[in-house]
Amino acid sequence: MTKTTPLLIYGAYGFTGKLIVAEAVRRGLRPVLAGRSPEKTAAIAQQYGLEHRVFSLDDGIALQQALNDVQVILQCAGPFIHTVRPVLEACLATRTHYVDITGEIEVFEYLAAQSGRAEARGIVLLPGSGFDVVPSDCLAAHLKSLLPDAHKLTLAFKGVSRMSRGTAFTMVENLGKGGAVRRNGKIVEVPAAHETTRMDFGDGEISMAASIPWGDVSTAYYSTGIPNIQVFMALPKPMIDQMRKAYRWRWLLKLSSIKKYLKKQAEKRFTGPDKQLLKEGKSYLWGRVENPQGEAREARLITPEGYYLTSLTAVEIACRLLEPHRMKGFYTPSKAFGKDFILAFEGVKRIDLTPEPAR
Template identity: 45%
Template sequence: MTSDRWLLYGAYGYTGELIAREAVDRGLDPILAGRNREKVDRLAADLDCESRVFSLADPGLEGHLDDVNLVLNCAGPFVDTHEPLVAACLDSDTHYLDVTGEIEVFESIRENDDRARRADLTLLPGVGFDVVPSDCLAAHLVERLPEAESLAIGYQPAGGFSPGTLKTAIAGLGEDALVRRDGGLEPATVGQTTREIDFGDGPVPAMTVPLGDVSTAYHTTGVPNIECYLAVPPGATRWLRYQRYLDPILALGPVQTLLAKLVDRLIEGPDAETRAETTATLWGEVSNGDATRVSRLRTPNVYRTTKLAALEVVERVLAGDAPAGHQTPASAFGPELILSIEGVERIDEWHR
């Protein structure tokens, strides 16, 4: 399949709709899809797009993809949606992209690498804010220090989160965090390690969190030890570490359902003004024991970056520029991919 027909699944969610609107503005002509007929039809009518309604539980899912070259999956939590869509893409000769940041989803999709290579198809999860900037930062740092033994990535986002991001985080509550140690994935506790990170305006407290880079940055760079940090308000690290005592309760299905309902009722996601005015900063450090290199990225707001990065990758894959098999953003397009996103700046620091 070599046409430029592509399908956006989860099109009427917060993130899907942002991407759909931008795609139409660029003349990229997506087919809008999802499981709720009323919501799909309303958006498709508003944007004058072709639409398709199907559930991921439909038998014969691949039949909905027979005439498309690429699927961008924006229906998360992706732990619930990636398996049927990846299988349907492989069965229908269709490239697969998504905007997941979930470690287990990256690892699961990677298991299809051989099959995708043989079929000359690209499987590229994580084309949003998770993990395009961080993956490109990791690849850039390893170009600066090729023999790096450890990598730390720090995140300082601003502007709040969408309902889906919070619901995906809720679905992971009560589970072990994961870190990359000596090339393997090991369980760890959220906030197990804390440190101060200078995101550009002086040191702030940060703590370890389970983000996708422990999977993707390893596959991009081969660095065997990887930790991800999130900047937190002063004093919060102590309280967040106590969360583990609540883990058995937070892992209960009814508790997660209640929290997700509260999110649906109370959270709308950042509005257009917030998305336009807020930024995010990423900090990365590689070390080989003797030498250290630090670089930072300043990006637009998380959801603006997601929209712009996802469409940049859609255009490149449709143009035939992506290698086959399971890819990360930087394994497919190199560390400079992030610099093609409007509003991104990269700064390098030199250490010994």
Template identity: 35%
Template structure:
């Protein structure tokens, strides 16, 4: 990859918890992105620390946003919640011909990103949402199962993510997702359900003794788009008691969490030590079956969730700059079923 492509992109939200990890990974791999965001003071400090160009850039200043994006080949959006940031950034990218990537896991905005396919193809750009940990890694694992069982009629994902800290943007995104209620893919379409409408245990004798409950994750849309499997559910660790509570009070809890997260500081959260991060492992289990009762299962394992997301996001950006894709694509559609394995320390085990 040339020096030009390594500097010809923008990282928006570089001073947030996730954005800073992406920046660290990008610098380690020789990139020199333009750093942008709303907070001029935090950008200035980050620019002084890294020697990179900075650009205070509120998303509601459409003219300035389009002028800035017209000077780069791509933008990686690391500022959430994406229900607020995704649409204005994508609209500007479509107007000026700048490819768009994000680490979004919000099902509503992820759906909106996928709906931009015709516009993206007309503009000659890529819209690739979810290139971070959750969507990209779970979708890759599901795609591997689909290759083993091409006639699968159902698939279930179980995500157990270990993180060293939790960013304000992630808290806002989670709260908004909970408030919107549950989802599943049923007969090829996204269907609204109660939160935690189903619970289960992960497959495989080595799986931890934990219960999972259905959650409205963007992984549902990504997997359905890339595999065509008609019935899909995805879940996170929840006890039976907590799942029962979520079925009753989930939307109210989401609203309370939204208010709580909105009052939290927007500064980057102090990261645990490297030694503490190194021992954290995130895992995704997937199982699928067909109409005759045949089943397949596998587990993906990687490191701490935010660091894995940062590594995946930078590699996705590199692949897009090296060989531009066009259209609104899922990570697997853009980069293939083995994309997650590009992240060091990531492996897939058949069960």
């Protein structure tokens, strides 16, 4: 079947979905908007005068029908651990390129393992097209280019923003799982916030940061081949204490009734950044690689606010997949578009630093 619809955005009425739709329209695209709620999907489609399609991801037949004529799906409905499987199957069946905005390690690992199937169908799987992991993935690839025999990668970030409902839901979903790092090529579970450090992000203050299970623990391995990876996030001390306490109660946090309760709380508390923060907020990233001889390289990246950046990078990635290309299979952002991909976005600055020798 000829693919007559270039782009379909699923989860279009979510917080981040709406930002992505606005960015796609700003760029002159006419995406088809989709979601599971008939009212909410119709409302956003009407706002922009766009076509819309309503279907549940549980309905495999409807999902396939909706994707039959679509070249690229930009999937914004998460937690992605609950949505990735049906969407992937429909993409394989209909030969539709798959792009999402996940940051979930399990989802990256799952899709990486499906690379062969995607190659056989001639489609690209490109998860992590948002703040997690585009800037950190490009930073990791840049550092690897500076020290090709690096065997250890440490990444850290600080976001000046406010969490959205969906990000909070995804965190609740993963609360019982603790932390994760990559050691000797394998992803290893560690206690939540098991290491802390003090970090200079170049924003004029020294920040406390804790080890977190960020997407790069999965993706940076595919991008760089570096076998030891850890990611830190700047967090206030009381939050780090809470994460550690929660880990002790992780068996409880895995119960669906507790998850439901926490999601209800999150729904009230987390509304995402407002317009001003979206426009003025910034994110700071830092990375370091070390080789077995003790040599090191470090760099920083400054980017726009995380949710806003997500809208820019996700739409750009979808656009690039709509252009003629020879890619098929699983890709990380830097594998697909190079380490300097992130520098194409306004407000992004990369600074190489003179590092301390390896400790």
